Amino acid sequence: DTGVSQNPRHKITKRGQNVTFRCDPISEHNRLYWYRQTLGQGPEFLTYFQNEAQLEKSRLLSDRFSAERPKGSFSTLEIQRTEQGDSAMYLCASSRQGTAYEQYFGPGTRLTVT
Amino acid sequence: GQSLEQPSEVTAVEGAIVQINCTYQTSGFYGLSWYQQHDGGAPTFLSYNALDGLEETGRFSSFLSRSDSYGYLLLQELQMKDSASYFCAVRGAPGTASKLTFGTGTRLQVTL
Numbered sequence: 001d002t003g004v005s006q007n008p009r010h011k012i013t014k015r016g017q018n019v020t021f022r023c024d025p026i027s028e029h030n031r032l033y034w035y036r037q038t039l040g041q042g043p044e045f046l047t048y049f050q051n052e053a054q055l056e057k058s059r060l061l062s063d064r065f066s067a068e069r070p071k072g073s074f075s076t077l078e079i080q081r082t083e084q085g086d087s088a089m090y091l092c093a094s095s096r097q098g099t100a101y102e103q104y105f106g107p108g109t110r111l112t113v114t
Numbered sequence: 115g116q117s118l119e120q121p122s123e124v125t126a127v128e129g130a131i132v133q134i135n136c137t138y139q140t141s142g143f144y145g146l147s148w149y150q151q152h153d154g155g156a157p158t159f160l161s162y163n164a165l166d167g168l169e170e171t172g173r174f175s176s177f178l179s180r181s182d183s184y185g186y187l188l189l190q191e192l193q194m195k196d197s198a199s200y201f202c203a204v205r206g207a208p209g210t211a212s213k214l215t216f217g218t219g220t221r222l223q224v225t226l
Contacts, residue, residue, distance in 0.1 A: 004156075031212060033212075033214075040218070040219075041218055041219070042201045042203070042216030042217050042218050042219050043157060043201075043214075043216050044216070045213050045214065045215065045216075048212055048213065050212075055212070056212070056213060091156065091157070093157075095212075100205060100212040100213075100214065101144075101145055101147045101159075101162040101164075101203075101205045101214070102147070102159045102162060103157075103159065103214065104159070105156035105157045105158070106156060107155075107156050108156060
């Protein structure tokens with residue numbers, strides 16, 4: 001299977017701890033996106049990369065969130081000093097340049113902050 | 115900013131046709147995408163409209179009217195496996211054509 005993969009699939013952490021998630025996109029896709037989804041809502045855009053460059057970050061995104069894509073392949077999303085409100089599904093997606101309308105999503109990482 | 119409106123739930127009988135509407139208000143617009151998401155699954159791409167009119171992909175069709183800021187997804191010959199949430203998503207915001215803004219989704223229940 002050469003789809004988008006994410007690790008871990010589930011993460012339970014205590015409030016105040018830092019967590020890091022990994023996303024491996026489809027290899028020929030140079031665009032990579034991070035979204036957050038809570039129950040009953042659509043995915044909410046967090047940030048996206050073109051190759052290794054982070055081109056946009058949501059203004060709703062706290063400074064506690066940071067994302068990297070150091071070599072233009074996999075990406076990591078780190079949340080520092082987690083809060084209960086951070087509990088959500090974190091989705092990663094990728095696309096070819098020019099076809100941002102057709103994004104391929106990974107299975108997501110479900111974060112629970114206790 | 116961007117806002118999208120969809121009905122929260124729709125119920126239809128197997129074999130029937132159902133239409134899921136989406137109205138949007140955006141400050142930038144390149145096109146409207148539709149995604150399907152089964153419970154516990156990832157969103158999967160269904161269709162995209164950049165221009166006015168109807169796009170057909172098998173049992174699914176999508177329509178866009180840019181002048182009315184309106185689109186819909188049409189599902190024909192409904193099957194039980196079509197029970198899922200359906201999201202419209204606007205492509206485009208000031209300064210970027212790559213950001214997708216999703217609606218809150220329509221939960222479709224297909225019954226016998």
